[in-house]
Amino acid sequence: MQNPVRHFENAGRVESEDATSLIELYKSVADLLASRGEYKQAYEHLRYALELATDRVQQPQVPQQFRLEVDRLRRENAEAREQSIRDALTASYNRRYLDERLLEVVELQGGIPSGGLAVALVDLDWFKSVNDTYGHLVGDRVLQQVVELLQVGLPDGGFCARYGGEEFVLMLPGVDGVTATATAEAARARIEQFPWSSIVIGLRVTVSIGVAHQPPADGRTPVNPEQQLRSADGLLYTAKQSGRNAVAYRVGGEVRLSGAPVRRPR
Incomplete structure (x- = not known):
């Protein structure tokens, strides 16, 4: 040089x-x-x-x-x-950037921002079978397309980050619980309805999502970002157990579901 x-x-x-x-x-x-x-x-x-x-x-x-x-x-x-701060495969933000931004939002603003803060943990359903059936090149293309769909319609300051493997996080600052859930449900529906057969015949992709929302601090102790991610992870597990292709969230102390499994006959 x-x-x-x-x-x-x-x-x-x-x-x-x-x-x-x-x-x-x-x-x-x-x-x-x-x-x-x-x-x-x-x-x-x-x-x-x-x-x-x-x-x-x-x-x-x-x-x-x-x-x-x-x-x-x-x-x-x-x-x-x-x-x-970018994931090499999907060009979404990476875990490092997610951690930085979560701490920044909580610490620099002295607590949860006005309107609240939501994190949505997104996991592809049966992704291993996609790789096993169609190969890893198709699997990589699926991940890239999912990221494109997840990034549609995010609120100001919102972004998508790859959490690891086939898991992604949507950070949604300044929104209330209803808006956060609606944003996650819209993302789930877009992914379900995408013409995946245009990539390879027979391919179908869905996601399960857990949404954890924290209201504005209002003098309370700021939420720990790690705790909020753990809460989203627990709700994601609920969405998976419900039959996948669903969004799990809380209203008060009650866990609720939206998405395809809710509409399935018992």
């Missing part, structure tokens, strides 16, 4: 304030590279930061090459950050 600091030698020294900005950018990129195991490149970025830190002279003009280098580093930093 060519040392970008050399580009600035014939253009004059940079302003102290701008040099500090570049040093911080080099450090940020180095941290991201190290987190991905690219230690040699991380070292190079740290070395450039050290050179700038030990060789700064304030000048009134900032060289254009320096500005271009700052812009490039910012893009590189943003791209590396985006890659670090």
